Structures are given as structure tokens and as C-alpha cells.
Amino acid sequence: MKSDWFKDSVVYQIYPRSFQDSNGDGIGDLNGIRQRLPYLKKLGADVVWLNPIYLSPDKDNGYDIADYRRIQPAYGTLTEFDQLLAGLHQQQMKLLMDLVVNHTSDQHHWFKESRQSKENPYADYYIWRDPVNGHEPNNWGSYFSGSAWTYVPERQQYYLHLFAPGQPDLNWENPKVRQEVYDLMRFWLDRGVDGFRMDVINLISKPAGLPNAPQALGAAYGDVQQVVADGPRLNEFLQEMNREVLAKYDVMTVGEMPGSTPQDAIKYTGLHSHELNMVFQFDHVSLAANPDEKFGKWNDQPIKLADLKKALFRWQTELDGKGWNSLYWNNHDQPRAVSRFATDNPKYRVVAAKMLATTLHFMQGTPYVYEGEEIGMTNVHFKRLDQYEDLESLNAYQQFVEQEHALSAKQMLNYLAKMSRDNARTPMQWNTSEHAGFTQGQPWFDLNPNYSEINVAQALADKNSVFYYYQQMIKLRHQLTVIRYGSFKPLELADPAVLAYQRDYQGSTLKVFSNFSAKTINRDFAEVVNGERLAGNYPTDQGAILRPYETKAYLIKNKK
Numbered sequence: 001m002k003s004d005w006f007k008d009s010v011v012y013q014i015y016p017r018s019f020q021d022s023n024g025d026g027i028g029d030l031n032g033i034r035q036r037l038p039y040l041k042k043l044g045a046d047v048v049w050l051n052p053i054y055l056s057p058d059k060d061n062g063y064d065i066a067d068y069r070r071i072q073p074a075y076g077t078l079t080e081f082d083q084l085l086a087g088l089h090q091q092q093m094k095l096l097m098d099l100v101v102n103h104t105s106d107q108h109h110w111f112k113e114s115r116q117s118k119e120n121p122y123a124d125y126y127i128w129r130d131p132v133n134g135h136e137p138n139n140w141g142s143y144f145s146g147s148a149w150t151y152v153p154e155r156q157q158y159y160l161h162l163f164a165p166g167q168p169d170l171n172w173e174n175p176k177v178r179q180e181v182y183d184l185m186r187f188w189l190d191r192g193v194d195g196f197r198m199d200v201i202n203l204i205s206k207p208a209g210l211p212n213a214p215q216a217l218g219a220a221y222g223d224v225q226q227v228v229a230d231g232p233r234l235n236e237f238l239q240e241m242n243r244e245v246l247a248k249y250d251v252m253t254v255g256e257m258p259g260s261t262p263q264d265a266i267k268y269t270g271l272h273s274h275e276l277n278m279v280f281q282f283d284h285v286s287l288a289a290n291p292d293e294k295f296g297k298w299n300d301q302p303i304k305l306a307d308l309k310k311a312l313f314r315w316q317t318e319l320d321g322k323g324w325n326s327l328y329w330n331n332h333d334q335p336r337a338v339s340r341f342a343t344d345n346p347k348y349r350v351v352a353a354k355m356l357a358t359t360l361h362f363m364q365g366t367p368y369v370y371e372g373e374e375i376g377m378t379n380v381h382f383k384r385l386d387q388y389e390d391l392e393s394l395n396a397y398q399q400f401v402e403q404e405h406a407l408s409a410k411q412m413l414n415y416l417a418k419m420s421r422d423n424a425r426t427p428m429q430w431n432t433s434e435h436a437g438f439t440q441g442q443p444w445f446d447l448n449p450n451y452s453e454i455n456v457a458q459a460l461a462d463k464n465s466v467f468y469y470y471q472q473m474i475k476l477r478h479q480l481t482v483i484r485y486g487s488f489k490p491l492e493l494a495d496p497a498v499l500a501y502q503r504d505y506q507g508s509t510l511k512v513f514s515n516f517s518a519k520t521i522n523r524d525f526a527e528v529v530n531g532e533r534l535a536g537n538y539p540t541d542q543g544a545i546l547r548p549y550e551t552k553a554y555l556i557k558n559k560k
Helices: 030-035 037-043 078-090 109-114 175-191 234-244 262-269 305-319 337-341 349-361 391-403 409-419 456-461 466-479 481-485
Strands: 011-014 047-050 067-071 094-099 149-152 157-160 195-198 252-256 278-280 366-370 487-491 498-505 508-515 532-536 551-557
Touching: 030 037, 030 078, 037 466, 067 078, 067 175, 078 094, 078 175, 094 252, 175 234, 234 262, 262 278, 262 305, 305 487, 305 498, 337 349, 349 466, 349 508, 349 551, 366 466, 391 409, 456 466, 466 481, 466 532, 481 498, 481 508
Parallel strands: 011 047, 011 366, 047 094, 094 195, 195 252, 252 278
Antiparallel strands: 149 157, 487 498, 498 508, 508 551, 532 551
């Protein structure tokens, strides 16, 4: 019998390459993660999600998989994986693997065969099309800049890659491909893993005929997401996956779904949909995109609180009682939360990080904590292009600065400093020793220079640190059913500085008020006078006064 343990859980996301190196080669590994299990247990995490650890040429840091059943040698071996899994289970924690099956690496043996000829047994494992008037089959642009098509002379055809050319898209219309995916899922589930985070899973069903995508004025390519997200057979494919694999195991599933709406999510995660437990939606992390659509997410403007409230509250209210939310501020693809949604100004960083924790962890859904978020790690603020590593960032710079001359180098570097995925990928900051205790070798990627001020050792030594505040949030979630299961009601919708909401469950009411500004403000929230302050990021409660980035949550026991 499948249970709903995912509703009671808090997930900790690990980017293995940057978490902990155990052998001095400068790259994080499985044994390094195993060494840090007591730390994760101390925090209170129930589930650990690992970004991909499979064999890969690493064109996109592991999201281009060459063999789904082998471990990337830099990370370790299958035996070491089994030891990590056993260690997690001994600590009563579960393991979520990253399932990347919209595409493979171009080094996967399926693709090596497929590209040879149209008669190959694997010929139809990928999406191939003939040239149209000597060019690409349509106007689709890759998520990583440039065309989404690459020509292969052997077949005299183009193959589709929604991401890098080294990441060809699988053809989910082919039943053999789907069975291959289900087989590899069983391989890991039978080994004992507890579920999957599914990479861009809502892109697997392409629209019939692969029509052109809407193209912004001045853009080189069409916006592929508008035509491939939530395709015509997605529900069918997910129901088949559930029927053939997932329903046979007591596991947790979350599907990454760019472009999905709450209505879509209810179809995929609804109480009777038999597909997934929850989705990662992008409404709140897509805010403050460039007003010029051709530049997409690349911008350096702050997020407006009114827009943030609208995005978060939309998902909370529309899924309430119908589906289940995933709650996250940041991950390996997003800038650091405190830098993006609040402030990394040293004067306010600690209270701001605690404010974000309160706001998120008391909402309805399963919270995700990204490595370093629990100590308030910040964006790295690189100044030079040669400091960046991320393929998406480098490709965008090349397209907009060097090829199209649409942006100055200075402007694009400002955008990268604000929005690059590399902000999330600098190594974990454990202590003040050389390389922050991440490695005894040369780190694969530059550390954030502020590790001497922001690190785990410092956080564990300070009872008022961000770490212990996260620990408290997780403990309260485990203890109070109103946090896990309460209904959701937005409050103070028109307030320009305060995000507030109410949760109700079986006679208990929880009210949360968060000041997203650096100003001290006065708000008479009269209804909380009779409540107990359950949590707050300042030592004392000054009632109607909300200090910079102050947050407070009140628990009210209603009379029956």
C-alpha cells in the first residue's frame, strides 16, 4: 500500500559535484556525502535528492547521461552508492534520484547507433527530421541558445535537442523507448531508492507535426517552450509510467515542469490522477524576466513583492485540497535565494534568510532546501566571463554579446552575476580552512570568497544562526499538523511590503507575516494579539512593528 510520507517530509537537495570531496581530486563524491550524513540528520532532513550521478561526458554537469546504470567515476562506484543508500536508510532518511529521460547524452550507445542510419535498430529512439529547403525543420530555439536542431551527415537529417547539441531528445512516441526508461527506473528502485525527481518531464510529448514556435520581435529563434510544454500525450505517458513502475513501489515523485499551470499540475498530481506526487513549477522563479522577450530570463532587476505574492498564492490556493505543492526558493538551476528574493547585504543577510525560511516552510506542500541555503549562502557575484562554467551562461553571452551585439559585455556580466546557474554551484562552505573544507585538492570550481564569514562551522557554533533557524522550521513542520495539512488563505494582499497568509486545521490557526523590505514598518495585525508567537527572526516581538526583513508566525488555538 502506497503511503503519503512525502507530505510529512522535508527534502535536502545535494549537487554532488560541489558538496563534499573525500579523495582530494577537487570534485564532490558519494563518500563525501556519506561523511556528511550526521549533518543532514542534525538539520532534520527526511529525504536527500541527488542531482545526476550517472556516467556522463559532463557537457551539462551530468544532465547528459551516457549510461543510466553506471556511476560517474569521479563520484565513485555502485558499491559506494549502495553504502550511501544504506547509510541514509540507517539514519531514517530516504533517497531521491534524478531521472533525466527527456534526453540522453550524444555519447549514449542508443544515440551512437541511431545516428548511423535510418535502418539501424535504434533509428527511431530519437527525433529525426529531413531538412526543409536545406535548413532546419522548424524555427525552434534551444533552451541553451542557438537552434534546437543539429545536422548529421550520415543520416542526412537533423536531430532535435531542446538543450545542448550533446543532449539529443528521446522519441517517447516509440514504445521501445518507454520500456527502456521503465527498465532503468526498476534498476534503481529495486536497488532501494525511494523515488525520482524527473528532469523537464513535461517536455517528453512533442506536438504532432512539430510546428513553428512563436518568435519574439528580433529573436533569432522561436520560443520552444510555448509549443513543447505539456504536450498532447504527457498524461498518457505518465499514467503508463505509474501503472508499469511507480505504483508497484512506495516512492515519492516530483516532476520538473517549466511552463505548467496549476490546472496542469492538478491533472498530473491530483488525488486520483495516478501520475506524480507533485511538480516543480516555475512561476515564482521566472519573475523579473527581461522586458525584451528575446533576452528571456537574463535581467538584473529585483522581483516585485506584488508579483511574488501573486505567483506563490496562485499555486497555494488553486492546489489546496486538489493536489500537492513543492516548495522551493532555489536549486542548482536558480540563483541563491537570499540574494534573489531578499538581500545578501551583510547587515541583513541572516534575518533575511530566516524570513525566507519562515515564509516557505509554513506553506502547504513539501519544502526543498538546497545545499547551503540553510546557512544563508549567497550569489558569488563573479566579475569576469572566464570565472563562469555553466553552459547556459556561456552560450547566452556568446549569442547576445559576441554574435548579435545586442548587449554590451558589461550589461551581460551584470545579468550573469544576478541570474547565472553558477551562483548555486560554487562548492559548499564547511569551514574557514583552505577551500572551505570542501576539498584538500584544487576545487573543480571557484569558491565564493565569503566562505570565511559564511560556513557550516560558524553556523553550528552560533545558536542564533540561519542553520538552527532552519532546524527549528523543520522541527515545527514535523510537530504541527496545521503546518503540514492546514488549508491556505492569503492575507494582506494589497500590502506593498508584507507577505502574509493563514493556515487552518482542526481548531488550530497559523498566521505568518513577513516583511520583504529593509524598512521598519508599522502594521496593526490586530487578529494575532491572542496568538502565541511560534517563530520569529528577532529576539523579541514588538507587536505592530515589523523591523527590516522581520518575520513572525503565530499559532492560535481556536475555542471549540
